[in-house]
Amino acid sequence: MENISKIWLGPLPADSPYVKPFRMYYVQNGVEKNWDLLKVHDSVAIVLYNTTRQKLVLVRQFRPAVYHGHVTSTENGTFDVDLQSYPPAIGVTLELCAGIVDKAKSWTEIAREEVLEECGYDVPVSRIEEVMVYRSGVGSSGAKQAMYYCEVTDADKVNSGGGVDDEIIEVVELSLDEVRAMVRQGAVNNSPPSCLMGLMWFLANKAPAST
Ligand SMILES: Nc1nc(=O)c2ncn([C@@H]3O[C@H](COP(=O)(O)OP(=O)(O)O[C@H]4O[C@H](CO)[C@@H](O)[C@H](O)[C@H]4O)[C@@H](O)[C@H]3O)c2[nH]1
Numbered sequence: 684m685e686n687i688s689k690i691w692l693g694p695l696p697a698d699s700p701y702v703k704p705f706r707m708y709y710v711q712n713g714v715e716k717n718w719d720l721l722k723v724h725d726s727v728a729i730v731l732y733n734t735t736r737q738k739l740v741l742v743r744q745f746r747p748a749v750y751h752g753h754v755t756s757t758e759n760g761t762f763d764v765d766l767q768s769y770p771p772a773i774g775v776t777l778e779l780c781a782g783i784v785d786k787a788k789s790w791t792e793i794a795r796e797e798v799l800e801e802c803g804y805d806v807p808v809s810r811i812e813e814v815m816v817y818r819s820g821v822g823s824s825g826a827k828q829a830m831y832y833c834e835v836t837d838a839d840k841v842n843s844g845g846g847v848d849d850e851i852i853e854v855v856e857l858s859l860d861e862v863r864a865m866v867r868q869g870a871v872n873n874s875p876p877s878c879l880m881g882l883m884w885f886l887a888n889k890a891p892a893s894t
């Protein structure tokens with residue numbers, strides 16, 4: 684996974700299909716203001732629970748933005764990355780299965796495809812229920828994310844997952860005790876808030892009482 688041998692930074696090309704930067708201007712209470720922001724894709728995330736194994740199914744992957752966040756928090760924005768001081772493992776996250784909405788398909792169909800591509804479970808959209816919709820990165824992007832819940836069994840597993848094209852994704856199964864440890868007071872995670880919220884929602888609403 685973190686078989687990464689070189690890391691460097693460059694300016695964002697204007698034609699990035701993933702991130703488009705803008706400065707928005709507005710007048711509030713008669714005062715002109717502006718805000719620097721990013722247009723990024725909306726997305727779906729899926730809380731996946733394997734009822735056969737009583738495990739939450741998450742994904743591990745190297746996230747360049749998380750790596751950058753670790754490094755620039757101490758290096759003030761510019762860096763020649765020394766992989767000894769900053770091992771790539773600091774950029775590896777544990778997240779809900781998730782994907783960007785970049786196709787003309789329904790959001791639940793995109794969720795269904797992500798469950799299949801990233802985690803290897805083939806389920807019909809009728810088994811994917813909406814949990815909630817919210818905005819991420821309210822200071823920088825405000826992108827919409829819809830969270831879904833889906834229960835799967837070992838019988839739904841058709842491949843090992845891992846993503847498509849050049850994606851490198853590891854499927855990780857967590858016990859309920861391991862999930863509880865992730866959201867315990869004082870816990871420090873490399874996970875996004877959406878994942879931690881999804882896990883807390885699961886513990887509050889879906890987790891079997893006795894395990
Ligand atoms: N973002 C990006 N920048 C590139 O430069 C860039 N270059 C290539 N790609 C490709 O785009 C695809 C993105 O993968 P997904 O569709 O699975 O989306 P996620 O990365 O899982 O992101 C979702 O889930 C996250 C967790 O909840 C949220 O934080 C995000 O907001 C949310 O979109 C991959 O094939 C990747 O190779 C880039 N993708």
Ligand SMILES: [Mg+2]
Binds near residue numbers: 780781782783801
């Ligand atoms: Mg993804």
